[in-house]
Amino acid sequence: MDRELLLLGLLRQSDMHGYRLNEFIERAMATCVDLKKPTAYFLLDKMVGQGWITQHEEREGNRPPRRVYRVTAEGEAQFQALLRANLAQYHAAKFTSDIGLAFADALAPAEALDLLRQRRAVILDALDETRAAPQHHGSLHWLIQHRLFHLETELRWLDQVIAQLQETTVPSTSTP
Amino acid sequence: MDRELLLLGLLRQSDMHGYRLNEFIERAMATCVDLKKPTAYFLLDKMVGQGWITQHEEREGNRPPRRVYRVTAEGEAQFQALLRANLAQYHAAKFTSDIGLAFADALAPAEALDLLRQRRAVILDALDETRAAPQHHGSLHWLIQHRLFHLETELRWLDQVIAQLQETTVPSTSTP
């Protein structure tokens, strides 16, 4: 239902056709949300069927006709309900990369450390990319802020893990 | 492939039948991983077909026969490959709850704050649950540690958001 909330929320701010919607999501929200074109078109159709939005065709010059969507009163009610549900809820993220960590002792410590440093570099890249992301108007900027906050935390966590693994590898200050 | 890695990793530590595997995952890893019974059975079958594991039937008394799985040499090689790939990679989590945040201004500030405090309570519950989770032997404890770290961070983040929303609602220290 979060995808419906997203589409309704965007359409509520201004009427749009599918192509614009997809474009916006791809450009401005790529780092945080991913909703592919076919999914969006499918969802829009579904929401028309449910009476949450209406569509009307527009044509500019002789470009392909656009289907512009507008949120109905019922859609607005749905939006409010979905929004309230979303704000009150929380689903903890699942870290599939941790299952590798759980079996890291199957590798030579040096190699495990090397691989984790590669992982670290990936996080750094993601951080750079997020920092370079376009500024967001209004409350949409929370998305970026949260992602930054999260990635920074993940980096600190990973550094902790790496430090601890190094400790178990080199037990004490060894001066031969 | 992370699920395959999980199953291989567990089977590598000791041969098991499907039921035991599911039991273990449900009990000991419930908070971090979720892999449902039919998925596990399906994956085990697939891995037998791929030659990563072998199965042999065992029966104890007149209980239903068990299919005990054992990792093959090829399975071990696969495990190592999957493990290396997993350790070197990183996929940032996606926060679907943030899309609610992005549209929070559609609600009266007081209500938004109230809902976010409900969300806060959910995180607190998750934290308590994770703290109460059984101790983990070996490197499996990373899973719990990471989850704790993450939830604590999420709490701090949310508090930041709530504080900022409160600020915009009550712009300054108003002494009438």
Added chain:
DNA sequence: TTTTCCATGTAACTCGTTACATGATTTC
């Protein structure tokens, strides 16, 4: 003239879940 942009979709497929099916055996 070939590529990119505009604008919409369909079809097939993957992955995973829920709900259901089976049947004996131990515990309450």
Added chain:
DNA sequence: GAAATCATGTAACGAGTTACATGGAAAA
């Protein structure tokens, strides 16, 4: 005698993705 445990699965469904299809217009 009922319910939970042991042990295995199948069938149907759902959500979402990839790859493909179409076709005109503008830009390179």
